[in-house]
Amino acid sequence: MDLDNKFADLDKKNDERHKAILEAISVNKKQTEKKISDLEASTNDRFSKLKVVMFFSEHYKLFLLIILASLVIVGAIQNDKVLDFFRTFK
Incomplete structure (x- = not known):
């Protein structure tokens, strides 16, 4: 009985940890995607300006x-x- 209670407590703690880890991964993924999209927008803006310069140089x-x-x-x-x-x- 005592072992069953301990295992049940361990399962609850593992479930809580698992949920916390999944939530942290989700938040990190959203932040990473936002940073990547911002970087892509910045890069596209730079390349569009560079394309104009390249066009007129050619x-x-x-x-x-x-x-x-x-x-x-x-x-x-x-x-x-x-x-x-x-x-x-x-």
Whole structure:
């Protein structure tokens, strides 16, 4: 009888320990998955920026053309404003 009670107590303690270990594993798994997803998002962001740089380094003529077109557009806008400014003095 006494041994049966001791074994029953040991079984209860083992069940409690088993539940605690499973809960700790579950929490650790969730934390690990969150860290991995954050790291993947950070890495994807870095690679997306790097892809833009790599694209323009491979297609530098397109990059220069975009810069030239933007300068022409800005110059045309500024020139129009300058002409309007001088027209007010006539």
